[in-house]
Amino acid sequence: xxxxxxxxxxxxxxxxxxxxxxxxxxxxxxxxxxxxxxxxxxxxxxxxxxxxxxxxxxxxxxxxxxxxxxxxxxxxxxxxxxxxxxxxxxxxxxxxxxxxxxxxxxxxxxxxxxxxxxxxxxxxxxxxxxxxxxxxxxxxxxxxxxxxxxxxxxxxxxxxxxxxxxxxxxxxxxxxxxxxxxxxxxxxxxxxxxxxxxxxxxxxxxxxxxxxxxxxxxxxxxxxxxxxxxxxxxxxxxxxxxxxxxxxxxxxxxxxxxxxxxxxxxxxxxxxxxxxxxxxxxxxxxxxxxxxxxxxxxxxxxxxxxxxxxxxxxxxxxxxxxxxxxxxxxxxxxxxxxxxxxxxxxxxxxxxxxxxxxxxxxxxxxxxxxxxxxxxxxxxxxxxxxxxxxxxxx
Ligand SMILES: Cc1cc2nc3c(=O)[nH]c(=O)nc-3n(C[C@H](O)[C@H](O)[C@H](O)COP(=O)(O)OP(=O)(O)OC[C@H]3O[C@@H](n4cnc5c(N)ncnc54)[C@H](O)[C@@H]3O)c2cc1C
Numbered sequence: 159x160x161x162x163x164x165x166x167x168x169x170x171x172x173x174x175x176x177x178x179x180x181x182x183x184x185x186x187x188x189x190x191x192x193x194x195x196x197x198x199x200x201x202x203x204x205x206x207x208x209x210x211x212x213x214x215x216x217x218x219x220x221x222x223x224x225x226x227x228x229x230x231x232x233x234x235x236x237x238x239x240x241x242x243x244x245x246x247x248x249x250x251x252x253x254x255x256x257x258x259x260x261x262x263x264x265x266x267x268x269x270x271x272x273x274x275x276x277x278x279x280x281x282x283x284x285x286x287x288x289x290x291x292x293x294x295x296x297x298x299x300x301x302x303x304x305x306x307x308x309x310x311x312x313x314x315x316x317x318x319x320x321x322x323x324x325x326x327x328x329x330x331x332x333x334x335x336x337x338x339x340x341x342x343x344x345x346x347x348x349x350x351x352x353x354x355x356x357x358x359x360x361x362x363x364x365x366x367x368x369x370x371x372x373x374x375x376x377x378x379x380x381x382x383x384x385x386x387x388x389x390x391x392x393x394x395x396x397x398x399x400x401x402x403x404x405x406x407x408x409x410x411x412x413x414x415x416x417x418x419x420x421x422x423x424x425x426x427x428x429x430x431x432x433x434x435x436x437x438x439x440x441x442x443x444x445x446x447x448x449x450x451x452x453x454x455x456x457x458x459x460x461x462x463x464x465x466x467x468x469x470x471x472x473x474x475x476x477x478x479x480x481x482x483x484x485x486x487x488x489x490x491x492x493x494x495x496x497x498x499x500x501x502x503x504x505x506x507x508x509x510x511x512x513x514x515x516x517x518x519x520x521x522x523x524x525x526x527x528x529x530x531x532x533x534x535x536x537x538x539x540x541x542x543x544x545x546x547x548x549x550x551x552x
Pocket of ligand 1 (some may be wrong): 200221273305306307308309310313314315316317346347348349388390533534535536
């Protein structure tokens, strides 16, 4: 089928064929985009160039909507889900290759995608199919946006000994029957909350069990706070979300009630590798910068060569882990990735000199972004090992 027509002012659509992945031409202002079907394709190169071009100053007022739209059109959100769920069914290794490329091009947008896909995976993995049927098609097409608020069940506020977000059983949900919940409290960290149509949040019941629920944002009882200005990734528009009696009918419960709901189901990230992947992707951006500089500055040649080799070795270890090779300790990999991204970005800054310290220079931004990996879902043993290293304790 041939379809010729005009969309929004800057868009000219030229479709040959129908549906994915048979169409191959969308002209969107600057770029012809086709679905990315492999992580090493020309289309992937184009998307990464586009993301680099779109990167602007890091500001809570600037959510990367255009970059996310470009990713949606290129089919990025489909990489991570099975064909049965409407995805492309990429292997864990290809998903990792894809994330490595995206993170090197634009860490903030890639981070937002990880949170979005965290929500989508949990929805797809749920035995309760009603949320998947209602939401997955528009989420995968990039027409709606979902994100997660789960850290208060795992890594945030654990020392306080009381749940941040309480789930009270609601035996009769008007018009929807029984076995629902009412949410009271807040989720402290939710990326892109103010831009979300749907939240996937964890909450704790008085008996110690937990639920994971899909909560539409178009209700007064769900209130995203102003996003917080951050050391880096401010454009991820991360902030808390308050819940004042938001009702979750049974059909929106994705998992639970059960102890440790985050340990259930297959909806987590690729074996816990996602954070390490983004760190190594950012280290690649820094290594490539040094290689580029070294081309005209002989004194940088050895340094650039060594860093490039280190990043390549980390990429290989990561892909081995993604392919499920035995003897891959994920905690150790995370520690290595954290150390690598910190020293790679600081090496790039040293080479960029004062020019790299100017606020909008990419190298300075990478240095700030590298600090994120010290706090983002950092397992306690990894954080403890960093602390010991930093103060010289063995
Ligand atoms: C930019 C960004 C985006 C994020 N996006 C998301 C998201 O979309 N979804 C999501 O679920 N999570 C998200 N997170 C949360 C993240 O994954 C971690 O859970 C979070 O960084 C943990 O930090 P915290 O300050 O909440 O930890 P906490 O452990 O709550 O520490 C906070 C403070 O409590 C004190 N404290 C800590 N431990 C103790 C103790 N044992 N005894 C006494 N006092 C203590 C310290 O003063 C510390 O500064 C995001 C985080 C960031 C920074």
